[in-house]
Amino acid sequence: MKITAIKTYPVRIPLKPERRMISALGKHDVSQYLVLRVETDAGIEGAGEATVISRWSGETVWGAQAIVDRIFTPLLLGHDPCDIENVNLIMDRIAQGNWFAKSAIEMACWDIKGKEAGQPVYELLGGAARSRSIKCRFSMGAYALERAERRTKELVASGFSTIKVKVGTNPDEDVARVKLVRETMGPDLELTIDANAGWDATTAIAAMERMADCNVVLFEQPTPRGDFAALAEVRRAIQPEIMADDICFDLEDAKECIRNEACDVINVYPGKNGGISKTVAIVKYAEQHGIPCSIGSNLELDIASAAMCHSVVGCPNMNIEQYPGDILGPEYHEISVVKNPLQIEGPVITIPDLPGLGIEVDWGIVEVNSNT
Known part of the structure; x- marks a missing residue:
């Protein structure tokens, strides 16, 4: 199996008013995160999410999208998403840090690996x-x-x-x-x-x-x-x-x-x-x-x-x-x-007892709430 595409969607999702967060890191009223889809030549897709907050990790939704689109994706195309050790090695060799962006791709690969095996990730x-x-x-x-x-x-x-x-x-x-x-x-x-x-x-x-x-x-x-x-x-x-x-x-x-x-x-x-x-x-x-x-x-x-x-x-x-x-x-x-x-x-x-991460992304909802 080979990775054929990684598509990114910067989303903007408000928090419920009663759940909005205040901490030493400041206020959190709206989540601006990156959702992505890893596609393969076997027709199996995996979903990932970069839960980025600049005051926490130093990452932003725009930076995460840029490093995924311009740095990670060109190097990962054609590689086996189920070889997660190699996927991590490729990303770590080309970029320091950027933990949340890397995790989005990696969890999508686990999603694919689980679906191919017919087993939950756990x-x-x-x-x-x-x-x-x-x-x-x-x-x-x-x-x-x-x-x-x-x-x-x-x-x-x-x-x-x-x-x-x-x-x-x-x-x-x-x-x-x-x-x-x-x-x-x-x-x-x-x-x-x-x-x-x-x-x-x-x-x-x-x-x-x-x-x-x-x-x-x-x-x-x-x-x-x-x-x-x-x-x-x-x-x-x-x-x-x-x-x-x-x-x-x-x-x-x-x-x-x-x-x-x-x-x-x-x-x-x-x-x-x-x-x-x-x-x-x-x-x-x-x-x-x-x-x-x-x-x-x-x-x-x-x-x-x-x-x-x-x-x-x-x-x-x-x-x-x-x-x-x-x-x-x-x-x-x-x-x-x-x-x-x-x-x-x-x-x-x-979590459901389903293959991969066990969730099915509504890409229509993702696109509607995308910043692009």
């Missing part, structure tokens, strides 16, 4: 290590107190047992929000916080001391990207466990986290890591060193969310039972780009 990763129904936490933005209280009540009523609150902005406002959410959700549910690299070590430690009575069980990425020593300093100083996320894009980052004893758990996902294969490599390396992994989110659409779900189902060390992840991106958006949206009921997302 079976190609070694088989199901857990249920296809995955319980998630809810990621709440850095909202004003009234909104945070209202959303907490709604989430508890919807069955969420873990709520993550965005911090990393103004410490006084963040501490007040966390205290209110804990008071509103009660003492028995799990509360985690995420600074998105918005604080330095001193600020993170001081803020955590002020939240000592909130029973925060996990502090995600309290310190800046690249500063492994700062992350380790916070881990030594506070009681909650530390999750590395924004600081850990590739395997070398994961090795540095572990070498510095900077985290208790690593957050991975195919977009950030450059594809499903690279996510699996990080998860396996972490397992060898006794570090569990969980799944993060960049507010993905159904395509990338499906890739995330397959990574969770197919990797034993993706310990979402103890560290619930974030795979509810499709529920945040006003429009679905697939004909069979992933099933989301409260905190639970379920």
Whole structure:
């Protein structure tokens, strides 16, 4: 089988008003992502999604489209999409970084490989290590107190047992929000916080001391990207466990986290890591060193969310039972780009038992919502 074409569609999908995100990275009201289709001479097609946000990965929808169209596609035409190791090698040799753009092509190749084999992607990763129904936490933005209280009540009523609150902005406002959410959700549910690299070590430690009575069980990425020593300093100083996320894009980052004893758990996902294969490599390396992994989110659409779900189902060390992840991106958006949206009921997302990624893109919807 050979790749005959890679077609790209920059889409613009608004978030539902009640789900719009506020964090240390700023506001996220509209998702401008790249959806792509890999075509083959066997008539099998694969779908991919680059969930790009400039303040997160440095990538934009326009840059992702350009590097896919002008750099990756000319080199990948004529190659076997099922030889995913070679596909990754070709992309890595020609371009540094660009993880989300690379992941879009790579997940489309996994989609093709699964369809050709008549198996879901998780079976190609070694088989199901857990249920296809995955319980998630809810990621709440850095909202004003009234909104945070209202959303907490709604989430508890919807069955969420873990709520993550965005911090990393103004410490006084963040501490007040966390205290209110804990008071509103009660003492028995799990509360985690995420600074998105918005604080330095001193600020993170001081803020955590002020939240000592909130029973925060996990502090995600309290310190800046690249500063492994700062992350380790916070881990030594506070009681909650530390999750590395924004600081850990590739395997070398994961090795540095572990070498510095900077985290208790690593957050991975195919977009950030450059594809499903690279996510699996990080998860396996972490397992060898006794570090569990969980799944993060960049507010993905159904395509990338499906890739995330397959990574969770197919990797034993993706310990979402103890560290619930974030795979509810499709529920945040006003429009679905697939004909069979992933099933989301409260905190639970379920992928179908179908070949490949298990989703069927509605290319008409994609074209209607394209920026081109």
